[in-house]
Amino acid sequence: MKGMWSCCQLMSKEHANVDAGKPAASKRGSDTQFLYLESLASQLTGWSDPQERVARALRDDEFILYRQNIIPLMAKSGERPFLEILVRLQEEEKNLTPPGAFIPIMEYYNLMPALDRWIVDHVIAWCASRRPETQTLCSVNLANSVLADVEFADFVRERLAARKLSPRLLCFEVSESDALTKAGARFVTKVKAMGCLFAIGSFGRGGVAFDSLRKATADFIKIDGSIVREIVRDRVAAAKVQAIARVCAQKGIPTVAESVETPEILNRLREIGVSYVQGFGISRPGPLSEVA
Numbered sequence: 001m002k003g004m005w006s007c008c009q010l011m012s013k014e015h016a017n018v019d020a021g022k023p024a025a026s027k028r029g030s031d032t033q034f035l036y037l038e039s040l041a042s043q044l045t046g047w048s049d050p051q052e053r054v055a056r057a058l059r060d061d062e063f064i065l066y067r068q069n070i071i072p073l074m075a076k077s078g079e080r081p082f083l084e085i086l087v088r089l090q091e092e093e094k095n096l097t098p099p100g101a102f103i104p105i106m107e108y109y110n111l112m113p114a115l116d117r118w119i120v121d122h123v124i125a126w127c128a129s130r131r132p133e134t135q136t137l138c139s140v141n142l143a144n145s146v147l148a149d150v151e152f153a154d155f156v157r158e159r160l161a162a163r164k165l166s167p168r169l170l171c172f173e174v175s176e177s178d179a180l181t182k183a184g185a186r187f188v189t190k191v192k193a194m195g196c197l198f199a200i201g202s203f204g205r206g207g208v209a210f211d212s213l214r215k216a217t218a219d220f221i222k223i224d225g226s227i228v229r230e231i232v233r234d235r236v237a238a239a240k241v242q243a244i245a246r247v248c249a250q251k252g253i254p255t256v257a258e259s260v261e262t263p264e265i266l267n268r269l270r271e272i273g274v275s276y277v278q279g280f281g282i283s284r285p286g287p288l289s290e291v292a
Contacts, residue, residue: 033108050105057102058114062090065122067291069283070139070256070276073269079254082137082171084278085123086285087115112143113152121159123170126288128163134292139171139199139220147174147183153190160194167195171219175202179218192217199256204240210247221248225259225279231272232264242272249273 057063066086072079089102106112123138146152160167172191178184179200188198199220200213204227213221223244230237241257248255257269260279269277 050102051109054102054106054109054111057089057091058111058118061118063115063118064088064090065119065126065288066285067138067288068278068285070278071282073257073266073274073277076275079275080136082139083288083291084139084141084173085119085288087119107143107145110145112145113149116140116142116146117152117155120156120170123288124159124163124165127169128165135166135169136291137169137171137197139173139197141173141201144175144178147178147181147187153187153194156191156196157194168197171197171199173199173201173220173222176200176204177206188217201258204244213247213251213253218253220254220256220276222256222258223274228257228259228265228269228279229261231268232262238268238272241269241274245273245275248275 064087066088067083068086069081070084071081088100103112106115119140123140127135127138156167156170160170172187174184174187179188192198197219198217199222200218201222202224203221205224221244223241227237227240231241232238245255254275256276256278257274258278260266260269260277261281263281266277266281
């Protein structure tokens with residue numbers, strides 16, 4: 001949920017210049033894609049040169065961290081609220097630009113690894129600045145391209161060590177399909193080995209299969225909002241959520257229902273037995289800096 005649709009020293013020369021500012025390898029030479037993004041950026045943001053604009057945003061530290069609360073649905077021992085981390089561009093706040101309009105552009109120019117480094121570094125700094133009793137778990141949704149970045153896990157380890165922060169305050173979320181790739185599996189093994197948590201996001205979006213529960217040692221399963229939004233009026237959607245919650249409960253994996261927007265959905269999720277909920281019906285996103 002990056003950019004709310006859910007860089008600095010970090011961009012060392014080797015990270016800032018390896019393919020940064022170029023389209024991702026699979027998209028290079030795609031004139032149609034380039035023209036589409038250029039047109040989209042112009043209409044949504046007024047940018048005449050989207051590549052230069054997002055690169056400058058990274059150089060000049062123009063991003064803002066937002067958060068959305070994730071709260072336990074049942075009063076169970078050990079279940080505490082935590083936060084999903086979102087990112088916005090300062091310009092979006094000032095000019096009422098649609099949230100996350102920059103994300104497709106950064107993906108096209110292969111700048112997401114640099115942005116995710118910026119996010120992780122600033123989240124770690126924010127956690128470290130708080131008193132131990134007010135520190136909370138933060139979940140960061142990673143781009144697909146980061147999973148193949150062999151240096152990312154080492155970067156996380158170094159930043160945690162520099163701030164003397166517990167790795168269990170960081171949870172990395174990747175999609176179900178990405179978690180099952182070789183790159184995804186390697187990434188999960190690395191971050192779990194250092195003590196960070198791992199969440200499978202968008203679970204059930206393309207149908208419900210449980211291979212990812214068997215192959216990936218997830219700490220949370222996030223049920224896709226497209227299913228959650230339908231559980232009151234669609235018996236099939238409700239049955240899917242109930243099946244996911246039941247299997248995860250048997251395996252000891254907490255579930256998080258995304259996109260909870262109404263009291264009726266919340267009550268149904270409580271009946272089903274989902275562990276956590278998030279969405280506009282629970283709390284709206286706000287600046288991370290304003291968390292008490």
